[in-house]
Every structure is written in C-alpha cells, then in structure tokens.
Amino acid sequence: MGRRARQAGRTLRSLPTARKAAALLAIARELRAREAEILAANARDVAAAQDAGLPAHMVDRLRLSAASLAAIAADVEAVAALPDPVGEQTEARRQPSGVEVSQRRVPLGVLGVIYESRPNVTVDVAALALMSGNAAILRGGKETVHSNAALEDAIRAALEGQGLPAGAVQVIRDPARERMLELLRLDEYVDAIIPRGGAGLHRFCVENATVPVIVGGIGVVHIYLDESFTRDPADVERAAAIVRNAKVQKPSACNALDTLLVDRAALDALPDVLRPLLADGVDLRADAESLGALRGAGLAAAPAADTDYGTEFLALVASVRVVSGLDEALDFIAEHGGHTDVILTRDAAQAERFVGDVDSAAVMVNASPRFNDGGQLGLGAEVAISTQKLHARGPMGLRELTTTKWVVRGEGQVRG
Amino acid sequence: MGRRARQAGRTLRSLPTARKAAALLAIARELRAREAEILAANARDVAAAQDAGLPAHMVDRLRLSAASLAAIAADVEAVAALPDPVGEQTEARRQPSGVEVSQRRVPLGVLGVIYESRPNVTVDVAALALMSGNAAILRGGKETVHSNAALEDAIRAALEGQGLPAGAVQVIRDPARERMLELLRLDEYVDAIIPRGGAGLHRFCVENATVPVIVGGIGVVHIYLDESFTRDPADVERAAAIVRNAKVQKPSACNALDTLLVDRAALDALPDVLRPLLADGVDLRADAESLGALRGAGLAAAPAADTDYGTEFLALVASVRVVSGLDEALDFIAEHGGHTDVILTRDAAQAERFVGDVDSAAVMVNASPRFNDGGQLGLGAEVAISTQKLHARGPMGLRELTTTKWVVRGEGQVRG
Numbered sequence: 056m057g058r059r060a061r062q063a064g065r066t067l068r069s070l071p072t073a074r075k076a077a078a079l080l081a082i083a084r085e086l087r088a089r090e091a092e093i094l095a096a097n098a099r100d101v102a103a104a105q106d107a108g109l110p111a112h113m114v115d116r117l118r119l120s121a122a123s124l125a126a127i128a129a130d131v132e133a134v135a136a137l138p139d140p141v142g143e144q145t146e147a148r149r150q151p152s153g154v155e156v157s158q159r160r161v162p163l164g165v166l167g168v169i170y171e172s173r174p175n176v177t178v179d180v181a182a183l184a185l186m187s188g189n190a191a192i193l194r195g196g197k198e199t200v201h202s203n204a205a206l207e208d209a210i211r212a213a214l215e216g217q218g219l220p221a222g223a224v225q226v227i228r229d230p231a232r233e234r235m236l237e238l239l240r241l242d243e244y245v246d247a248i249i250p251r252g253g254a255g256l257h258r259f260c261v262e263n264a265t266v267p268v269i270v271g272g273i274g275v276v277h278i279y280l281d282e283s284f285t286r287d288p289a290d291v292e293r294a295a296a297i298v299r300n301a302k303v304q305k306p307s308a309c310n311a312l313d314t315l316l317v318d319r320a321a322l323d324a325l326p327d328v329l330r331p332l333l334a335d336g337v338d339l340r341a342d343a344e345s346l347g348a349l350r351g352a353g354l355a356a357a358p359a360a361d362t363d364y365g366t367e368f369l370a371l372v373a374s375v376r377v378v379s380g381l382d383e384a385l386d387f388i389a390e391h392g393g394h395t396d397v398i399l400t401r402d403a404a405q406a407e408r409f410v411g412d413v414d415s416a417a418v419m420v421n422a423s424p425r426f427n428d429g430g431q432l433g434l435g436a437e438v439a440i441s442t443q444k445l446h447a448r449g450p451m452g453l454r455e456l457t458t459t460k461w462v463v464r465g466e467g468q469v470r471g
Numbered sequence: 472m473g474r475r476a477r478q479a480g481r482t483l484r485s486l487p488t489a490r491k492a493a494a495l496l497a498i499a500r501e502l503r504a505r506e507a508e509i510l511a512a513n514a515r516d517v518a519a520a521q522d523a524g525l526p527a528h529m530v531d532r533l534r535l536s537a538a539s540l541a542a543i544a545a546d547v548e549a550v551a552a553l554p555d556p557v558g559e560q561t562e563a564r565r566q567p568s569g570v571e572v573s574q575r576r577v578p579l580g581v582l583g584v585i586y587e588s589r590p591n592v593t594v595d596v597a598a599l600a601l602m603s604g605n606a607a608i609l610r611g612g613k614e615t616v617h618s619n620a621a622l623e624d625a626i627r628a629a630l631e632g633q634g635l636p637a638g639a640v641q642v643i644r645d646p647a648r649e650r651m652l653e654l655l656r657l658d659e660y661v662d663a664i665i666p667r668g669g670a671g672l673h674r675f676c677v678e679n680a681t682v683p684v685i686v687g688g689i690g691v692v693h694i695y696l697d698e699s700f701t702r703d704p705a706d707v708e709r710a711a712a713i714v715r716n717a718k719v720q721k722p723s724a725c726n727a728l729d730t731l732l733v734d735r736a737a738l739d740a741l742p743d744v745l746r747p748l749l750a751d752g753v754d755l756r757a758d759a760e761s762l763g764a765l766r767g768a769g770l771a772a773a774p775a776a777d778t779d780y781g782t783e784f785l786a787l788v789a790s791v792r793v794v795s796g797l798d799e800a801l802d803f804i805a806e807h808g809g810h811t812d813v814i815l816t817r818d819a820a821q822a823e824r825f826v827g828d829v830d831s832a833a834v835m836v837n838a839s840p841r842f843n844d845g846g847q848l849g850l851g852a853e854v855a856i857s858t859q860k861l862h863a864r865g866p867m868g869l870r871e872l873t874t875t876k877w878v879v880r881g882e883g884q885v886r887g
Contacts, residue, residue: 465838
C-alpha cells in the first residue's frame with residue numbers, strides 16, 4: 056500500500072487544479088449514484104454496533120442517511136471549489152553567487168490518516184488530500200469497516216473513471232491493531248500521520264510512530280473577563296452571550312470553554328454573565344471567591360477542586376476563578392493554556408498585551424473561542440486541528456497539507 | 472530543566488529584536504573575554520579524546536583554537552544582525568461572521584538540540600534559538616563535556632548580565648544516554664527536537680522521541696546531464712566544473728554529488744566532464760555503458776554495483792549511469808532522490824519539467840547542488856538541514872524556528 060501510494064502521489068503532485076477538481080466532482084457523483092449500496096453497507100455496521108451493545112450516541116455517530124450522504128457529497132464539491140495552494144511560488148531573488156532562488160509549494164506526498172467511528176471522515180479526508188495533490192492511506196474505526204469499504208469503492212471508481220491511479224486513496228480494511236502500527240512506522244512511504252480522535256489515539260500515535268505525527272488532542276480554553284467589559288450593561292450581555300456560546304453550543308468541541316477567569320473588580324457582574332449557563336444545565340465549579348458571589352446572587356455552583364483548572368471538560372462543565380487583573384490571568388493561562396484563549400476587554404492596551412503574551416493556537420479579543428475552526432477562520436475546510444507547534448498550528452486546510460521545495464536556477468555557477 | 476526552559480521561553484518570546492540582538496553581542500563579548508578558560512576546558516576534552524584513542528580527524532573536529540573561537544564569536548554577531556521573523560503578521564481579513572482574523576509569527580518555544588562532537592554547535596544553536604525567541608536545551612557529544620560546560624558558563628553569564636533568564640540556554644552536562652532519552656520524551660516542555668549528526672543519531676531520535684523531531688539524515692544527490700548541455704565546448708567545461716564542485720569541494724557534506732545520470736546522447740562528452748574528478752582522486756563507479764565510454768577515453772573507473780545507486784557516499788566516491796533521456800532520469804530520481812537534484816540543460820522546457828516533477832528539498836537548473844545551504848539560499852545562518860517534509864524542508868534558519876498563532880478580533884461576536 057505504501058509503494059502504491061507513493062507512485063500515485065507522483066501522478067497527483069503534478070496534476071493541474073482543474074483535473075483535481077474534476078476528480079472530486081466525479082467522487083461526489085459516484086457517492087450519489089451508489090447511495091443504496093453505501094447505505095446498505097452502513098446498515099451492516101450499525102446492526103453490528105447495536106448487537107455489540109455500543110451506546111446509542113456512538114451508534115448515531117456512525118450512522119449514515121440519504122441526507123447525510125448527500126451532505127458529504129456536497130462537501131466534496133465545496134472542496135473542489137477551494138483555491139489550490141500547490142504551485143504557489145515566492146518571488147525569485149538573486150543571491151550574491153548569481154543563482155536565483157525561490158520556494159515553490161508542493162504536496163506533502165502521502166498522508167496517513169487514522170480516525171475513529173465517523174465514516175464521513177473517509178470522504179472528507181480523501182477530498183482534501185486529493186485537492187492538495189496528496190495520496191492518502193486511511194485507517195478508520197473497526198465499527199465502520201463495511202461503510203468505509205463501500206466509500207472506498209466509490210472513490211476508486213471515480214478516480215479510475217478520471218484516469219487517475221486507484222492507489223491515490225486506499226483504505227486499510229483489516230481492523231487489526233497491527234495494521235495501524237505498521238502504518239505508523241511506514242516512514243519510507245508515508246510523509247505525515249494525522250490522527251483524528253480522542254487524546255488516547257493521539258498519544259498512541261506519538262508513542263508508536265516513526266512517521267512524523269501532527270498531534271491534536273488535549274487543549275484547554277480560557278476566557279478572561281476584564282472589569283472594563285462589565286461597565287456597560289450591554290457589554291455584560293455580550294459577555295454572557297460569548298460565555299454561553301463558548302460552553303453550550305457544542306460542549307464536545309475542543310474549542311469549547313473550560314475555565315472562566317474573572318477580574319476581581321468585575322465580580323459584581325459575574326452572576327449576570329453566568330446565569331444563562333445554569334439554564335442550560337452547566338455544572339459550574341467555582342473558587343471560594345467566585346462561589347461566594349454566585350451563591351450570594353442565588354446561583355447554584357459547586358466548589359472547584361484543583362483538578363478543575365487546566366482540564367478539558369468536553370462536556371457541560373466549566374470552572375470559574377477570580378484573578379487580580381490581567382497579570383494574574385496571563386500567568387494562569389501560561390500555566391494552563393495552549394489551545395484557544397479569549398480576553399473580553401474594552402482596554403486596547405490590555406488586548407494587545409493579551410494577544411502578545413498568550414502562546415495559544417488562537418488568541419481572541421471580544422469573540423467566542425468557537426471561532427477557532429477551519430471554516431470560521433476562512434480555510435474553507437479542515438482535515439484536522441493541530442495543537443502542536445511544528446508544521447501547522449490550529450485548523451489544517453489544503454495549504455497545511457503542503458510543503459515547499461527550493462528552486463535554484465543558475466548559469467553554470469559553482470560554490471566558491 | 473524543562474520547566475526552567477519553558478519559563479525562560481515565556482520571557483524570550485516577547486523580547487524586542489534589539490534586546491535579543493544585544494544579548495547575542497554580549498555572548499560574543501563574553502566568549503572573547505573567556506578565551507583562556509574556554510580553550511583550557513577544550514584542551515581537557517582534546518587530551519581525553521587522544522587518550523581514548525579517537526582517530527585524528529575526530530580529535531580535530533572537537534578542537535578549538537583562538538582563531539576558531541573568534542570565528543564563533545563573529546558568527547554570533549552575524550546572527551544578531553539578521554532580520555527577526557517574530558511578530559510578522561498576515562494582513563487581517565474580515566470573515567462573514569464579522570471577526571477579523573490574521574496569523575502572527577511566534578517562537579516555537581523550547582528547542583531540544585542533540586549533536587555530536589563539534590563544540591561550535593553549542594554556540595551557533597544558542598544564538599539562533601535566542602534570536603528567534605526560543606529557549607534551548609542542548610545535548611552535545613560526550614567528547615566535548617568540558618568545552619560545552621565552559622561555553623554554557625559564558626552564555627549564561629552574558630544572559631544574566633543582560634537581565635535575561637539563565638534557563639534560556641541549558642546544556643545537559645551528564646553524558647549518560649538516559650539523559651538524552653529523557654529529553655526525547657519531554658513533550659510536556661519541549662516543542663521540537665533537532666538532531667545534528669549522522670543518520671544513526673537521527674534514526675535514534677525518530678525511534679525514541681515523543682517530542683516532534685525534525686529529521687535530517689540520509690539524502691541522495693543527483694545531477695542529470697542532458698545532451699543539450701554538451702553541444703558547446705564551453706558548456707562541457709561548465710558541466711565539468713559543476714560536477715567537480717559538487718563532488719570535491721566538501722565530500723562529507725549532505726549536498727555533495729552521489730550519482731551522475733548522463734543522457735545517452737551526451738555520452739561522448741562524459742570523459743571530458745569526469746576527467747577533472749579523477750585528478751582529485753574520486754572513485755568512479757559506472758554502469759556498463761558509461762564504463763565503456765570512460766575506459767575508451769583512457770579514464771579509470773570501476774563497474775558499479777546496484778548498491779552504488781540511491782546511496783549517499785559522503786566521501787570521494789560517485790556513481791555514474793546512462794539514461795535514455797529526461798523521462799528515464801525523472802523515473803530514476805523519483806526512485807532514489809529526495810535531497811538535492813540538478814539538471815544541466817539548455818532546453819527550457821526540459822528544465823521546467825525537471826523542476827516540476829522532481830520532489831526534492833532543492834531542485835536546481837545549471838548550478839552546483841552545493842548551493843543547497845542556508846547561507847547560499849539567503850537564510851543568513853542555519854541551525855540544521857531538514858530532509859523531511861513537515862514544518863521545514865531544506866536549510867532551517869530563524870524563520871524555521873518559529874510557528875504561528877491565530878489572532879481573532881471581534882466586537883462581541885458569537886458563532887451561529
């Protein structure tokens with residue numbers, strides 16, 4: 056599979072944008088044409104999952120419908136319309152030796168993507184890999200073997216219909232863990248491993264891979280509420296809306312709020328900021344000082360344990376803590392941050408200090424941390440969200456699936 | 472050490488360029504002021520290496536002199552004058568949600584650099600790390616423990632004199648292999664491992680690290696000589712000069728020539744192209760066809776084995792092979808290439824095909840592969856040469872020691 060992917064990658068890397076887009080449109084057509092076959096395969100996975108006693112929410116995650124399949128096909132068409140980063144070139148500069156040098160953007164080559172139960176990932180990743188000129192080897196969850204096989208058949212038929220190598224997208228159909236381990240160590244043929252799933256999967260990849268891994272995994276999200284954002288009642292309403300959006304819109308997302316840091320001078324506004332969260336059933340865990348303010352206003356909250364800070368909840372739980380202004384907030388975030396951190400302030404100098412000092416994948420002023428997302432940041436689509444610093448940080452779109460090569464043009468120069 | 476480095480990194484990442492440059496100038500002064508002390512420490516390493524029976528060329532690699540120490544100090548001053556990539560920001564664009572998004576360049580954080588016997592690396596890497604706003608943990612060879620300790624003392628004194636944290640540059644003084652393994656697995660505190668040394672060191676890091684590794688290591692260098700570059704005798708001379716420069720100027724370098732591919736139609740020119748190499752004592756290993764052409768012209772060459780292709784020689788050895796034109800050359804390089812590949816041609820269309828198809832860190836037209844070097848490509852200085860595709864490809868200068876963060880500015884927006 057590695058050799059086939061490498062060979063296919065050589066064809067893909069030189070394809071003009073129009074041919075890559077045409078291949079994606081062909082995949083979308085093929086998915087629609089094979090609706091019955093794909094849904095039948097998916098039904099087998101769903102039945103097996105139910106027989107195995109998987110919890111209902113996990114069965115839901117692997118279930119496809121005519122509507123969701125149509126949405127998947129539409130997403131593929133959307134990727135076909137994205138700008139192609141391959142071939143972008145920096146301006147050539149002449150060096151003292153006389154040679155002209157520039158850098159050209161090229162595909163990474165072969166991607167290994169390892170993910171869990173959602174079969175839509177198979178198609179999403181295939182589309183993003185192809186559009187960025189990469190071959191892909193995909194390893195989905197064992198609960199979706201039949202769905203992924205049917206989706207691979209559709210993708211392969213579309214590629215062959217377009218005269219493209221079938222090795223461009225390959226699904227590992229054997230669910231044995233040994234096959235995943237082999238993929239992780241296939242550094243002769245695979246240029247990057249992208250895990251999509253929980254922290255355990257990411258850790259497993261980091262511990263076992265010799266191929267470079269782009270890690271997502273754990274990340275804590277903070278909002279710091281400054282006193283200056285609580286003077287105007289309209290701002291208190293904005294703060295409440297942002298905090299609620301951050302925690303409630305999608306609690307399972309990595310960019311959902313974990314810890315609210317509140318300026319001691321803003322403590323009076325805290326009950327109004329957090330009241331809407333309680334209506335949504337959020338479990339608030341507060342330090343002594345904020346707990347007093349909340350209970351004094353008749354709001355239900357529990358005392359926070361030390362482990363409620365620096366923890367990614369991925370659920371309707373949030374911790375609250377009072378800090379004595381921006382400096383303490385920055386120190387706290389330096390200790391616990393890393394994913395998405397927000398300041399709510401009307402003080403421009405404070406906003407600049409926060410943006411400069413906080414070293415997270417995304418730093419925000421007066422906006423919901425939920426904007427840390429490929430679509431919201433303008434990438435068009437994302438293959439994963441990186442929480443590491445090497446190569447890509449934050450959402451990874453088409454450009455993050457590319458690398459560069461140096462191009463040097465001379466007239467016979469040798470190095471002195 | 473990890474914790475101290477992380478703390479120091481927080482200070483370094485916000486330093487203005489002028490303060491970083493001042494710190495480097497202070498290091499250069501301190502190196503000069505401590506010349507006697509550093510050379511005495513180095514003499515202990517040299518004596519120990521001689522006692523241990525190290526080969527003379529290895530003892531030479533670890534030896535410092537007043538002149539080489541002065542050159543090291545001058546290199547630090549040169550890094551202080553380089554442009555600072557930290558703080559560069561993409562133009563902010565407004566998204567449909569109303570938030571403004573941009574990306575800002577920031578230091579990686581903490582670098583772990585593992586290298587072998589040359590003590591100048593300790594200073595080079597410290598200077599590049601500091602100038603790019605990073606803290607560094609350095610692990611040099613066990614043969615240079617005393618030299619590195621003296622250099623660390625000098626660096627630390629300079630940093631403290633500038634009011635900067637001593638944890639910014641830390642040298643692991645315990646040569647035990649266990650300490651290196653601990654560094655490789657310190658992913659809580661270290662953002663990237665950069666090995667500098669032979670393929671064995673790189674492989675050891677890849678096999679054992681949980682911190683992301685930027686791999687150098689093996690890379691094969693090809694030159695393809697097209698018939699169009701042999702019509703004019705002046706071009707044949709240019710080809711000979713490039714091939715000689717590529718092989719002889721520094722045979723131990725990763726960008727030195729390994730394999731010359733010669734267009735069958737250019738075979739008559741081959742003896743003139745390779746004659747100068749023989750005067751330099753290069754061991755030529757040729758396939759049957761090129762061997763015939765060389766011996767026919769009275770040149771000494773040996774028959775090539777299969778293992779002489781796709782092999783990095785790092786010595787005065789080169790393999791030669793006849794191909795039936797550009798297509799076969801491209802197929803051969805696709806199979807064996809990856810580092811630096813050169814075409815010598817007068818045909819612009821061929822040059823474009825070569826530049827487009829060859830997927831190497833550097834692709835060159837009519838120039839010596841020795842130009843694949845940080846200084847020659849205009850990076851000013853390099854901390855290492857990456858042969859992987861993730862994050863950085865080719866020479867790594869200050870910019871390659873940085874990452875980005877997203878900056879989002881809103882006016883109270885929440886995600887819909």
